[in-house]
Amino acid sequence: MIGLAAAFALGPGDATTTKATGTGLPASSQSAQVAEILKTFPSGAAAPAIVVYSNTDHSPLTDTQRAAIGGRATPLGALGLAPTTAAPRFVDATVATVAVVLPTGADDQENTAAVDRIRAVAAQDLPAPLRAEVTGGPAVRADIGKVFAGADTNLLIATASVVAVLLIVTYRSPVLWLVPLLVVGAGDRTAAILVGVLAPHAGVQVDASAAGILSVLVFGAGTDYALLLVSRYRDELHLTEDRFTAMARAWRGTAPAVLASGTTVVLSLLTLLAAELTGNRGLGFAGAVGILTAMLFGLVVLPAALVLPGRRLFWPLVPKVGTPVTADRRGLWSRIGRCVAKRPARVALAGTAVLLLLASGALGIDTGLAQADSFRKTPESVLGQRTLAAVQPAGATDPLTLLSTTTAADRVTAAARQVPGIASVTPTSRTDRWARADVILDDAPGTAASDRTIERLRHDIATVSGADALLGGTTAQAYDTARANAHDTRIVVPLVLTIVLIVLIALLRALIAPLLLVATVIASYFAALGASWTIFRTVYDFPALDTNVPLLSFLFLVALGVDYNIFLIARTREDTVAGHDTRRAVLRALASTGGVITSAGILLAAVFAVLGVLPLITLTQIGVIVGIGVLLDTLLVRTVLVPALVLLTGRHFWWPGRPETPRPRAHHDST
Numbered sequence: 213m214i215g216l217a218a219a220f221a222l223g224p225g226d227a228t229t230t231k232a233t234g235t236g237l238p239a240s241s242q243s244a245q246v247a248e249i250l251k252t253f254p255s256g257a258a259a260p261a262i263v264v265y266s267n268t269d270h271s272p273l274t275d276t277q278r279a280a281i282g283g284r285a286t287p288l289g290a291l292g293l294a295p296t297t298a299a300p301r302f303v304d305a306t307v308a309t310v311a312v313v314l315p316t317g318a319d320d321q322e323n324t325a326a327v328d329r330i331r332a333v334a335a336q337d338l339p340a341p342l343r344a345e346v347t348g349g350p351a352v353r354a355d356i357g358k359v360f361a362g363a364d365t366n367l368l369i370a371t372a373s374v375v376a377v378l379l380i381v382t383y384r385s386p387v388l389w390l391v392p393l394l395v396v397g398a399g400d401r402t403a404a405i406l407v408g409v410l411a412p413h414a415g416v417q418v419d420a421s422a423a424g425i426l427s428v429l430v431f432g433a434g435t436d437y438a439l440l441l442v443s444r445y446r447d448e449l450h451l452t453e454d455r456f457t458a459m460a461r462a463w464r465g466t467a468p469a470v471l472a473s474g475t476t477v478v479l480s481l482l483t484l485l486a487a488e489l490t491g492n493r494g495l496g497f498a499g500a501v502g503i504l505t506a507m508l509f510g511l512v513v514l515p516a517a518l519v520l521p522g523r524r525l526f527w528p529l530v531p532k533v534g535t536p537v538t539a540d541r542r543g544l545w546s547r548i549g550r551c552v553a554k555r556p557a558r559v560a561l562a563g564t565a566v567l568l569l570l571a572s573g574a575l576g577i578d579t580g581l582a583q584a585d586s587f588r589k590t591p592e593s594v595l596g597q598r599t600l601a602a603v604q605p606a607g608a609t610d611p612l613t614l615l616s617t618t619t620a621a622d623r624v625t626a627a628a629r630q631v632p633g634i635a636s637v638t639p640t641s642r643t644d645r646w647a648r649a650d651v652i653l654d655d656a657p658g659t660a661a662s663d664r665t666i667e668r669l670r671h672d673i674a675t676v677s678g679a680d681a682l683l684g685g686t687t688a689q690a691y692d693t694a695r696a697n698a699h700d701t702r703i704v705v706p707l708v709l710t711i712v713l714i715v716l717i718a719l720l721r722a723l724i725a726p727l728l729l730v731a732t733v734i735a736s737y738f739a740a741l742g743a744s745w746t747i748f749r750t751v752y753d754f755p756a757l758d759t760n761v762p763l764l765s766f767l768f769l770v771a772l773g774v775d776y777n778i779f780l781i782a783r784t785r786e787d788t789v790a791g792h793d794t795r796r797a798v799l800r801a802l803a804s805t806g807g808v809i810t811s812a813g814i815l816l817a818a819v820f821a822v823l824g825v826l827p828l829i830t831l832t833q834i835g836v837i838v839g840i841g842v843l844l845d846t847l848l849v850r851t852v853l854v855p856a857l858v859l860l861t862g863r864h865f866w867w868p869g870r871p872e873t874p875r876p877r878a879h880h881d882s883t
Contacts (some may be wrong), residue, residue: 234488246684813846
């Protein structure tokens with residue numbers, strides 16, 4: 213306890229190790245190369261924050277308004293790297309702009325402060341109906357940064373509140389719910405400290421978004437482990453007076469499933485270390501440390517916290533010796549098990565049909581959110597983009613950066629101007645080795661059309677001999693990020709499935725069972741994806757999924773969704789080894805774990821839904837997909853589909869293992 217207190221007092225404030233929020237491209241990408249080369253230019257790596265002036269009623273700018281805009285140019289220019297370039301440009305009769313050049317190498321906090329200063333100066337005492345909207349790459353980055361400002365605290369409060377309410381409902385006790393909540397809360401704080409200390413030594417960067425998801429993972433998984441242990445401990449208190457003996461038995465019965473479940477999640481998250489994007493690597497490392505911490509607190513700290521108060525902790529529903537344990541009661545889950553046992557083939561077919569029907573919703577799925585569509589509430593930077601897009605090419609708010617050798621600059625510029633979708637190519641500056649030009653696209657940043665233009669442009673400039681041409685900038689970074697996410701998906705998905713399969717084989721000492729369980733988890737993922745896409749289009753009106761949503765949703769769903777199958781089937785194997793045939797064992801396991809797994813699933817789904825607290829569509833999408841997937845795993849896959857598959861395969865479910873002890877037919881249970 214002294215060591216834990218010291219860690220709380222002396223450890224870092226949170227898990228965040230970098231102030232830059234983003235995916236982090238590999239050094240080999242063109243965007244990253246351009247960013248490095250721009251540091252050698254006299255102005256360094258820079259991008260304009262564009263102040264867009266217009267009237268709220270879209271009327272032409274008056275002479276007085278034009279004079280007011282001109283008067284703002286000097287104080288605005290003083291806020292940037294190149295004051296002399298901040299001259300007003302009148303795009304047409306209704307819109308004027310002032311460009312303020314800012315460094316792109318500043319961290320999120322510095323960039324946001326700079327943009328806020330520009331917004332304050334630009335809008336100060338403007339005569340109505342004149343308005344100022346600040347857009348451009350730095351402004352978009354600032355608005356994204358504001359999404360994560362205080363994200364850790366908001367997510368922690370929301371997550372802890374959801375967990376507290378669900379624990380109170382589950383335990384119906386004025387005291388018991390506090391114990392797992394406090395233990396998991398301490399685990400979350402410890403995980404944040406460990407990540408903050410260890411991440412720099414592991415060579416990974418953890419940004420604010422990963423730190424927020426870390427709390428969701430620790431609270432979700434930690435509370436699941438707590439529910440499982442408390443349920444088993446309560447059962448053992450029905451069998452013995454000694455609470456220490458009861459806890460020892462509960463621990464021995466729970467630990468293998470928790471260790472197998474946690475190991476699966478940890479190893480699955482660690483596969484992200486093979487990803488190209490530094491954001492994915494940081495999330496994988498932080499999540500793995502978080503789950504390990506949740507396991508430690510669930511198997512070491514929680515048992516001690518539960519056993520010390522004795523049976524009084526469960527008041528008013530104090531367990532009494534001699535009353536039936538959960539598996540022997542004729543409760544809801546026992547009745548569900550008997551219904552499944554009557555027609556397992558029909559149940560399996562019906563469950564599979566439901567999953568396939570839901571999965572069909574994913575057939576028309578679109579991926580790749582445009583920059584302007586990334587926010588649930590439209591920020592000022594996007595409003596400014598839309599104002600400019602009405603009077604000039606949509607890509608003007610965020611020009612691409614084209615670099616080439618000085619000797620080939622003219623040829624590269626000429627080639628770029630011939631590419632369809634290019635509005636303009638303007639040479640700007642050069643060094644002894646490199647020449648720079650700004651490229652404006654016809655289409656808005658992050659759209660499918662702008663992506664196609666970037667592909668064509670990179671292809672054509674690569675054919676210019678001796679040019680060493682490179683294309684970068686914020687829009688190109690988004691394109692490269694999408695390509696890197698596709699690469700990470702191809703690498704991580706097979707690794708995760710392989711790890712889950714190996715862990716299940718080791719736990720169950722079987723081949724048929726792991727294959728069936730992995731198949732059900734994959735099916736529930738696609739069902740969740742299809743159902744969520746239908747909701748996104750009809751309820752939220754989201755135009756597409758963000759590029760990293762399918763990968764992260766798959767990772768969380770497969771790693772966490774298999775937990776409930778592990779809890780059920782590990783208990784089934786335990787009862788099988790104890791002497792029950794496989795049929796009776798799975799029904800007893802369903803009766804024993806049904807309530808606790810359902811509570812855990814609902815809680816985990818609610819915890820992931822908390823990601824919707826943040827006004828960023830990406831996190832909302834992950835929360836909805838994982839939440840729906842966990843509910844499907846809990847209420848359909850684990851409740852009816854997996855028991856039906858076990859009943860259909862019988863003792864062959866464990867092949868090539870033979871945990872079922874052969875007994876005379878007359879002694880078999882008739883259930």
